[in-house]
Amino acid sequence: xxxxxxxxxxxxxxxxxxxxxxxxxxxxxxxxxxxxxxxxxxxxxxxxxxxxxxxxxxxxxxxxxxxxxxxxxxxxxxxxxxxxxxxxxxxxxxxxxxxxxxxxxxxxxxxxxxxxxxxxxxxxxxxxxxxxxxx
Numbered sequence: 763x764x765x766x767x768x769x770x771x772x773x774x775x776x777x778x779x780x781x782x783x784x785x786x787x788x789x790x791x792x793x794x795x796x797x798x799x800x801x802x803x804x805x806x807x808x809x810x811x812x813x814x815x816x817x818x819x820x821x822x823x824x825x826x827x828x829x830x831x832x833x834x835x836x837x838x839x840x841x842x843x844x845x846x847x848x849x850x851x852x853x854x855x856x857x858x859x860x861x862x863x864x865x866x867x868x869x870x871x872x873x874x875x876x877x878x879x880x881x882x883x884x885x886x887x888x889x890x891x892x893x894x895x896x897x
Contacts, residue, residue, distance in 0.1 A: 765822065765894040767861070769814075772796050776854040776872030777814050779896075781863065783887055789880035792862040792872060794854060804842040811858035815840050819895045822848075824888060835888055837861075848884070850877040 763783070771778040772795075779791040793814040799807045804816060820837040827834045827847060835848040843859055851862035854872045863881055864874025874880075 763889055763892045764819070765888075765892065767791055767894060767896045769793075769796065769897065771867075773872060778867050778872070778874070781884070788884055788887065789863045789865055790867045790874050792851070792854065792857065792864065792867075792874045794857055794859055808842055813859060815843055815846055815859065815896065817896050819893050820846075822888065822892050822894045823890055824885075835885075837894060848881075850881045852877055 765788075766782045767779045768782065769777050769779040775795055777793040777796050779793065781788045781791050794812050796814045797807045797809060798814070798816050807813075815837065820840055822835055822837055824833050825836050826832070830849060837846040840846050847860045848863060849860055851857055852864065852873055852875065856862055862874060863877060863884055865876035865880045867874050
């Protein structure tokens with residue numbers, strides 16, 4: 763089973779995407795700004811806590827988050843990133859490199875709505891082993 767996060771809107775301070783399982787749209791996503799420069803090492807373009815993770819495929823599992831004090835999905839083996847989680851939130855201020863989920867996006871701002879609803883929908887779909895591909 764593989765999730766696919768398709769980035770659909772790249773703005774100056776945020777990135778909006780759509781998260782699919784197989785061909786089915788599960789929810790919208792919100793990340794920090796994409797700063798990736800293909801062919802360059804991550805360390806040369808990453809701005810800590812303000813950068814979306816590089817495109818690629820990552821193992822996805824559920825582990826306990828000390829920060830949030832509950833089980834959350836975590837992306838593993840992300841070069842130069844530690845603790846990349848999928849969690850609730852509505853604006854770019856709610857992420858520090860993680861992926862936020864929501865049921866809708868207003869089309870212009872970096873705001874996704876109904877984040878808790880999207881998270882409740884997503885969690886039962888994560889059956890390990892699984893992965894997420896980001897493009």
